[in-house]
Amino acid sequence: MDKRKLPPALRLENVGYRRDAGAAPVLSGVSFTVPAGQWVAIAGRNGSGKSTLLRLIAGLLPASEGGIEAAGTRIGPASLSEIRRRIGIVFANPDNQFVGQTVADDIAFGLENRCLKPEEIERRLLRYAELLEIADLLDRHPAYLSGGQKQRAAIAAVLALEPDIVLFDEAGSMLDESAKRELLAIMRQLREAGGYTMISVTHDSEELLAADRAILLANGTVAADGLPSELLKSERLLEACRLQAPYVLQVCRALRRQGVDVDDYLTEKELIDALWPSGSIMSPVAGKERIFGVL
Numbered sequence: 001m002d003k004r005k006l007p008p009a010l011r012l013e014n015v016g017y018r019r020d021a022g023a024a025p026v027l028s029g030v031s032f033t034v035p036a037g038q039w040v041a042i043a044g045r046n047g048s049g050k051s052t053l054l055r056l057i058a059g060l061l062p063a064s065e066g067g068i069e070a071a072g073t074r075i076g077p078a079s080l081s082e083i084r085r086r087i088g089i090v091f092a093n094p095d096n097q098f099v100g101q102t103v104a105d106d107i108a109f110g111l112e113n114r115c116l117k118p119e120e121i122e123r124r125l126l127r128y129a130e131l132l133e134i135a136d137l138l139d140r141h142p143a144y145l146s147g148g149q150k151q152r153a154a155i156a157a158v159l160a161l162e163p164d165i166v167l168f169d170e171a172g173s174m175l176d177e178s179a180k181r182e183l184l185a186i187m188r189q190l191r192e193a194g195g196y197t198m199i200s201v202t203h204d205s206e207e208l209l210a211a212d213r214a215i216l217l218a219n220g221t222v223a224a225d226g227l228p229s230e231l232l233k234s235e236r237l238l239e240a241c242r243l244q245a246p247y248v249l250q251v252c253r254a255l256r257r258q259g260v261d262v263d264d265y266l267t268e269k270e271l272i273d274a275l276w277p278s279g280s281i282m283s284p285v286a287g288k289e290r291i292f293g294v295l
């Protein structure tokens with residue numbers, strides 16, 4: 001399906017949030033629209049309001065100002081059960097999400113609550129266990145899985161409810177590097193599968209780079225909204241959001257400090273193509289010989 005023809009999945013208009021009437025705003029004047037099928041990664045330094053924003057989108061907190069429309073429905077007291085059906089959240093700590101004694105029970109629990117027929121529950125259980133590659137873990141107790149396996153089981157339980165929008169609240173923050181890479185691969189796979197609008201909150205520049213769009217928050221407002229590949233090259237924005245530059249960009253900058261004439265690149269392929277144009281793989285281009293001393 002052509003995603004451009006779908007209505008927006010999410011629309012925020014001038015959203016503000018204060019914990020108490022007299023308190024300083026946690027968020028103010030936040031406006032953006034997310035087309036269906038887009039993956040938006042939200043970053044910002046600690047306390048900039050990312051998790052609060054995600055909770056407002058999920059209907060877990062009420063906005064103090066402005067309005068939020070999710071999947072065509074304005075969020076408010078009357079629409080909360082509808083919103084919760086349409087939005088799924090994956091939290092940082094999967095242990096807080098498990099309710100079943102086995103992974104299969106856990107995935108089935110939410111489906112039974114929705115009074116789905118047993119055949120439909122079985123179909124979704126198998127479909128999402130296969131998608132998340134946990135079919136061999138269905139009989140295991142969630143508490144005895146590895147961190148990465150737990151997060152995959154938690155994501156399967158959320159996706160099995162077939163939400164229109166999936167929110168990831170620092171879903172990789174408790175994982176080791178290899179499980180984090182796996183999670184990123186799953187998120188990429190969901191984007192490729194289509195049909196999912198994803199909003200992920202992250203401190204990881206590689207996750208930002210993988211997303212279709214990046215929104216950077218500073219002091220409760222949108223400081224930048226655009227293509228990750230452009231925003232991530234701004235040292236000013238990276239500093240404002242306390243983000244590390246993506247690894248390949250760090251390598252480019254280290255090479256330049258050593259006198260190698262190379263631009264900023266974000267992917268290994270771009271960097272390798274720049275250093276060794278095709279056909280010259282055995283001999284670095286003129287002026288780039290010092291690279292071996294750097295790496």
Ligand SMILES: Nc1ncnc2c1ncn2[C@@H]1O[C@H](COP(=O)(O)OP(=O)(O)OP(=O)(O)O)[C@@H](O)[C@H]1O
Nearest residue numbers: 019026044045046047048049050051052053170201
């Ligand atoms: N339960 C709470 N009660 C009072 N203030 C809170 C509460 N939770 C968060 N805050 C405050 O609201 C502001 C935004 O917090 P939020 O958790 O949304 O930030 P964040 O960008 O997600 O931070 P982090 O990167 O540390 O997770 C911060 O100033 C924080 O101290």
